[in-house]
């Protein structure tokens with residue numbers, strides 16, 4: 001059995017869709033930082049890229065992360081700091097890919113996620129891919145990743161199907177379910 005290649009996750013705040021399908025930039029939320037970092041750390045994910053082109057938002061993320069990594073929060077709750085250490089703030093997906101390539105030592109492949117993909121890469125296929133090269137698992141905010149990302153020839157992971165007529169998972173839940181299917185020990 002070959003060991004897997006490194007895996008990183010990216011949470012994109014741009015380019016994403018709004019409720020009308022327009023291409024927008026969303027605001028970073030504190031919950032997404034903490035919860036996805038903890039999930040990533042639990043499953044042994046190597047990096048968590050928070051992608052936003054807005055300088056003020058980048059500074060906000062850096063401030064939150066520094067508080068828990070080095071400030072008062074680091075001694076008050078070291079577990080939180082350990083998870084948040086995975087966070088890297090970048091302006092766009094290209095910067096995340098460049099950084100991830102430098103860290104992982106090989107060209108990473110982005111894998112997109114979305115609630116509507118029925119005939120995408122299945123989870124077994126994605127686990128196989130992860131034994132071949134580093135992956136960057138991309139999650140959306142707002143109403144999901146913008147259409148332009150789906151025309152790059154990158155694989156799209158099959159959507160999680162809860163078996164009901166309602167499919168609006170919070171991104172934090174989607175990330176946890178997907179990481180469990182890819183990395184969880186059963």
Ligand code: SAM
Pocket residue numbers: 113114115116138139140141142143144145158159160161167168169170171172174175
């Ligand atoms: N405001 C929402 C929240 O509370 O998180 C953001 C929703 S955002 C569109 C949800 C993101 O989670 C998607 O872009 C995708 O990355 C992921 N996601 C949601 N439902 C999914 C599903 N059924 N299968 C795979 N990924 C899903």
